[in-house]
Amino acid sequence: MLRMFYTTLLAEIDEEIAKLQEVKRLLIGNDGVKRGHKPVIAPAFKFGANKTRKKRVLSAAATARIRAAQKARWAEWHKTHPRK
Secondary structure: OHHHHHHHHHHHHHHHHHHHHHHHHHHHOOOOOOOOOOOOOOOOOOOOOOOOOOOOOOOHHHHHHHHHHHHHHHHHHHHHOOOO
């Protein structure tokens, strides 16, 4: 009984594989070259994928603070790493 179940199950799996291979052959073609330019299955929807981002602009004051902080970091580094 159990062996008959496995035999039937394996036969059904083989039939399904044959159907899927036929569909694949029809989509790709016998020469292995894909047909068309778009994928057969569309990629999953991504939230925000089509939105354009606004360019983030710093104020002049913020840019000056960043510049001063970076100059201070470099000055500190140059104190401990003198030029040869």
